[in-house]
Amino acid sequence: DQQVKQNSPSLSVQEGRISILNCDYTNSMFDYxxxxxxxxxxxxxxxxxxxxxxxxxxxxxxxxxxxxxAKHLSLHIVPSQPGDSAVYFCAAGGSQGNLxxxxxxxxxxxx
Amino acid sequence: DSGVTQTPKHLITATGQRVTLxxxxxxxxxxxxxxxxxxxxxxxxxxxxxNGEERAKGNILERFSAQQFPDLHSExxxxxxxxxxxxxxxxASSLYATGANTGELFFGEGSRLTVL
Numbered sequence: 001d002q003q004v005k006q007n008s009p010s011l012s013v014q015e016g017r018i019s020i021l022n023c024d025y026t027n028s029m030f031d032y033x034x035x036x037x038x039x040x041x042x043x044x045x046x047x048x049x050x051x052x053x054x055x056x057x058x059x060x061x062x063x064x065x066x067x068x069x070a071k072h073l074s075l076h077i078v079p080s081q082p083g084d085s086a087v088y089f090c091a092a093g094g095s096q097g098n099l100x101x102x103x104x105x106x107x108x109x110x111x
Numbered sequence: 112d113s114g115v116t117q118t119p120k121h122l123i124t125a126t127g128q129r130v131t132l133x134x135x136x137x138x139x140x141x142x143x144x145x146x147x148x149x150x151x152x153x154x155x156x157x158x159x160x161x162n163g164e165e166r167a168k169g170n171i172l173e174r175f176s177a178q179q180f181p182d183l184h185s186e187x188x189x190x191x192x193x194x195x196x197x198x199x200x201x202x203a204s205s206l207y208a209t210g211a212n213t214g215e216l217f218f219g220e221g222s223r224l225t226v227l
Contacts, residue, residue, distance in 0.1 A: 004153070006153075036218075041220065042220055043113060043115070043201055043203070043217075043218030043219050043220050043221055044154070044201070044218045045113070045218070046215070046216065046217075089153060089154060091154075095209070098144060098156050098159050098167045098169065099154075099156065099216065100156060101146070101153040101154035101155075101156075102153050103151065103152060103153035104153055
C-alpha cells in the first residue's frame with residue numbers, strides 16, 4: 001500500500017514557465033513533508049519542506065503548498081530553468097523519523 | 112558532495128550469492144538509513160540505525176540484514192540474492208535520530224546492484 005503517491009511519472013515544461021509537481025498521501029499521521037531532487041548518478045538532495053501546521057512554505061523559486069484536508073501537496077517552481085530538470089521525490093514523515101518516499105516525477109525543462 | 116560515502120558504486124553478482132554494501136556517514140552524524148530504489152519504484156525505506164542501535168525497520172526482507180559499527184559506519188548484507196534484488200541501494204545519514212523531519216537527511220550516491 002503506497003502511502004505517498006506521485007501519479008505523474010513525468011512532466012515537461014518550457015523554460016520560464018511554472019512547473020507544478022503533485023503528491024498525495026494517505027496517512028493522516030504524517031506531520032512533515034519534504035521534496036527531494038535527484039540528478040542522474042547522484043543521491044537525492046533536500047529541496048524544501050513543510051510542517052503539517054503550515055499550508056505554504058517558500059524558498060526562492062520553490063514553493064510547497066499543503067492541503068491537509070485533501071491530503072495533497074504540490075511543489076511550484078517559478079520560473080522553471082533547464083537546470084531544474086531532474087527527478088523530484090515527495091516524502092513524508094512522522095514521529096518515527098524515517099521518510100516515506102513517492103516514486104518520483106521526472107521534470108524536463110526545455111529551453 | 113553530501114559527505115556520505117558508499118562502496119562499491121557498482122556490483123554485479125549471480126543469484127544465490129551474498130554481498131555487502133558499505134556506508135560511511137557524514138562526519139559527526141549518528142543516524143544511518145538504508146533505502147532501496149528498484150526500477151519504476153520510489154525510495155523504499157529498509158532500516159535505520161542510530162548510534163549503533165536499530166531504531167526503525169521498514170520493508171526489509173529477512174534475507175537482508177544491516178548493522179552499524181562503533182565507528183558509525185554501516186553495512187547492509189544481502190544474501191540468497193534473487194533477480195528482483197537488482198536495484199540502487201542508498202545510504203543516508205543525519206545527526207539526530209529524527210533528522211529526517213527537517214530535511215537534514217544526506218544521501219550517498221548509491222550502490223547499484225545487478226543480480227544475473
